[in-house]
Amino acid sequence: MTADTESIRAKIKEFILKQFLPGEDPNALTESTPLITTGILDSLATLKLITYLEEEFNIRVEAHEADAENLNTLADIARFVSSKLE
């Protein structure tokens, strides 16, 4: 069974807030907030996010997929994870 995109997004949002934005108002992190291109996630944080996605959703992220195109916003990440689960 695959989780729907909405619940995937909620899980990822919770992870990012807890790990990288402690104390942040959850409403400030919208699904279109750019994360990588503005330095909210630096390269190390992005790698931690990928490790989390691989473990939490049991997917494999290939080298060429680990970029801002797939991971720059919550919406992008949720879409990317959903496509892996299809």
Add this chain to the structure above:
Amino acid sequence: MALHRYFIEAASRYPGNVAIREPSGASITYRDLDELTDRMRDRLVRIGVAPGDRVGVYLHKSIDSVASILGILKCGAAYVPVDPMAPPSRNAYIFKDCSVRTIVTEVSLAPALGRELNEQGADAPLLALQGDGGGGSLRAWLAQEDALAPAPPARTVESRPDDLAYILYTSGSTGRPKGVMLSHRNAQRFVDWCSDTFKPLPQDRFSSHAPFHFDLSILDIYVPLKHGATLVLIPEDIGKEPLALAGLIASEKLTVWYSTPSILSLLTQYGKMESYGYSSLRLVLFAGEVFPIVHLRALKERLPHPRYFNLYGPTETNVCTFYELPPAVGHDRTEPYPIGIVCSHYRGLIVAAGTNEVEKGMEGELLIQGDGVMQGYWNLPEQNERVFLDLGERGRCYRTGDLVVEQLDGNLKFIGRRDRMVKKRGYRVELGEIEACLYRHPNVREAAVVALPDEREGIKVIAHIATRNQERISLIELKQFCSHHLPLYFIPDLFQFHPMLPKTSTDKIDYQRLQTQAKAPPGGQL
């Protein structure tokens, strides 16, 4: 002899060797690169570039950017490379500061830079290349310019040893980057030391991982191009992705790797290196910051056969001490390795209380003397006054600002800094430059930035802030704000908010208290 003479001589000895490769598959031989850089020289001279001028380089890494750099040197001018990922306002400031004659850039980067230059009142013409690199972008641009007005053949300038070869801008404590001026002699002494120490061969394949505005690029570019070896360019995006990088080092059969420890740490943790073979790799060189021992041990266990060197030195001297690591990292070792002994083209002194040399085993500031030491900072006479120390008969020394101890075995151990400069991911970051940016935010009343050592990440940068309205600012908003003014690697790892920052008895911000507070868990956040 001019720095570019090394390349020209290698091109006549090894014309058919591949000089530069891009991972996309594009490559260029020494013969073709010599010819392309001659054409770039001719065009720049036609535009009016003369010996002694500065020329900006605002390009992503490619065969075209290396060819542009060599073309600039062949004119007798100095190149000023900037970070293509940094905010255009910062790059425009740099180009204005050293009044470049012209700037080689890309069509995609030119409009934003042009606007910033206008706003800052600078007017250097932009030469904008279009295309995907591989040498084709520069060739196409040259052909287009030739069609409009041919550039007659110019001569390659045999720059004198004291002429400037390049200016590298590093973080400045006043909030503005400062330009480190390096001459042909400075660069050549360093390149020659690399030749003696690492014995490069024409069959070698060198990594070029560092961006060109970073001093590691001097080894990356000029050592292989002196010896007929191949320079393998690693684009900025792949350079940050350990998964892609681990595969590339293997598939490109790199023989010499040089980078900051940060990326090597990421490779061991996230690169899945066990999937590849690295039998070609004979040298692993790292510089720029302390290598956390836990990741260094993991790397050496994964790749036991290459020789490993810890290279140390500020941009002002390039590498000035080095240390070859023993074959295995002991399991009980927790302390980072020393920075080693002073390179043969330098003399080092350890002093305390002014100019008194300390006894062996005592802590002091490392001073460096020799032909590799920079000429000074561009247009900053007061800073030059401060960093150079005249020891009379013993000559002029550069004050590194680094505190070291000479161990019993003669190796130098790095203790820390005299000032507020730190290395983050191998880059020099003046904490004052981050503070200057934070103070530009309309809701920031007080800001103080401190750095703490971190066993896994090397260092963590923490910004302490007191706001005008006493409410915390959204971290997302703050990070976005910083990204508009600073390179991304400057952005603090943590932000802590305070009603007001602690003060000393003289009413200055109490950095020591902040440093200790930051060691406590971040429960004190508003």
